[in-house]
Amino acid sequence: MTKVLITGGAGFIGSTVASALIDQGITPVILDDLSKGRREFVRDRIFYQGDIADQALLDRVFAEHPDIYAVLHCAAKIVVPESVSRPLHYYRENVAKTVDLLESLQRNGCERVVFSSSASIYAPTADARADETSPVAAESPYARTKQMMEQVLQDWTVAAPVRVIVLRYFNPIGADPQLRTGLQDPNPSHALGKLIEAHTEGTPFTITGVDWATRDGSGIRDYIHVWDLARAHVAALTRFDAVVEPAADDRYRVINVGTGQGTTVRELVTAFEAAVGESLDVREAGQRPGDVIGCYASGDLAGELLGWSAQKSLVDGVRDALAWREKWTAQLAG
Template sequence: MKKVLITGGAGFIGSSVVFALLDQGITPVILDDLSKGRAEFVEGKVFYQGDVADVALLDRIFAEHPDIDAAVHCAARIVVPDSVARPLYYYRENVGKTIELLDALQRHGCTRVVFSSSASIYAPTPDARVDESSPVEANSPYARTKLMMEQVLQDWTRGEGAERQRVISLRYFNPIGADPRLRSGLQDLNPSHALGKLIEAHTNGTPFTVTGVDWATRDGSGIRDYVHVRDLAEAHVAALLRFDEVIAEGAEDRYRVINVGTGDGTTVRELIAAFEQAVGATLDVREAGPRPGDVIGCYAAVDTARELLGWQPRRGIAEGVADALAWRAQWAARLDASRFPA
């Protein structure tokens, strides 16, 4: 594996995958429209600014890089409440444009695809633990776009003219942290997920709100599987390097789902306690009802990733919190310097 196309490679997860690829000597060819991603994350790299559904641009990329071995599709709109408010936008951006991308990949003979899927598609289970065979029940337009894209990808591998196409869908749980060398991280200083809101509350001295306190968990708050973004990125590299072992060319079943998490569940209240311990301060914590599209959550069974990819998480919540805090401090200073140059 020498060269990989990565869509959304200037975003939080995509840029983490880019650096993990570079660290393995693999050249990423990055496609990102920079609507959410940051130009700083792709400086000095092979980068094309544009839309994943831009057929002319995709043709140009493959003309200039005919040696692309695989594609990693990370580009997507991901904010759950926003998807509830603007469902058509999410279906168009996430599903419609993916179809155009897949058509281009097939035309150019790109037969290996790693897809960024989501644990948000799982149905609640009695113990919140899910494996790849657990029932699915997407409860927001965002989650439904991920489920639809999985269905599209699976059908694509079975369709006429797609006899060589193979797909590994990595179902992400909840990424936290930043690149450990602080080369990239969350580009938004005020993200909508729980750890981002904790950092915002700590930084600004504002309350942190637990949204949903009556879930059927050990303390009433939602449960999540918080996986360090570097571990998540390394799972992509493992999927690429072992792709032909996971799905051999000519295999009858050319679509495979793999969970990528830690294997442990952490409630929101437990995340708060871990964060307070990390920063040595107590937060002002409030309670509220769940937001539109919120679910109880789940955590991963990761046996498949261990067996097929030889991958397992190596970093815990404490490291994720520490890296996220270090990144935010560095990123905030960098943004201030760009606004107010000396």
């Protein structure tokens, strides 16, 4: 394996995976429309600016890089409240355009795909724990786009000589420990982003939803360091043919990528306060449109198939996220 095409490779996840691949001597070829990704994140990397639905562009990418071994599809719109207010936009960007991408991959003979999915597709369970066999019941347009694409990909592997590994992400936090890349948005909408914003700007932090059926009423998540997530991608790519054998009857495999530890929002606040050494002004509010109780991973299959487990702690994630925000806001200001 010499090259991997990463769609959305100028974004948070894609750029971090690109760094992890480079560290392993594998060259990322990046395709991103820069609607959310950052040009700074692809500096000194092979980069094509454009849309995943641009079939002529995909043909050019494969013509210029015939040694592409696999495609990692990270490009997607991901903001849950926005997906509620703009569902057609999300279905077009995340589903319709991905179908166009898959046609390009098939036409160019690309037989290996790793798909960035989401644990948000899981139906709530009594203990909030989810393994790969847990029922799915996506509750927002964003999550439904991921659930739909999983079905599309599974059907595709039945009809065509292609193989797919689906990685269902839990809740990425932190940044590349070397601070090469991180969250491109200095004020993200997820819980840790809002905690960092509250800490740096002296504003209140609001827990949205305090009547969930969890141990303290707040939502529960599995916060995985983005570098551990990137390592899981490298493992999926380097072990691809062992995980989904070329001659296998079933050429589609789903793997959870999480720590296996559930953390409530209130517990995240406590960990954050411990990391920064001060208390925050914490307030409570009702649930937002599209919010879910959350879940945490059973990571047994990732260990078995990928030889992977999470290595970094929640505090590591908080500290790296803080370090990245300080560096990134300074760069934006300069």
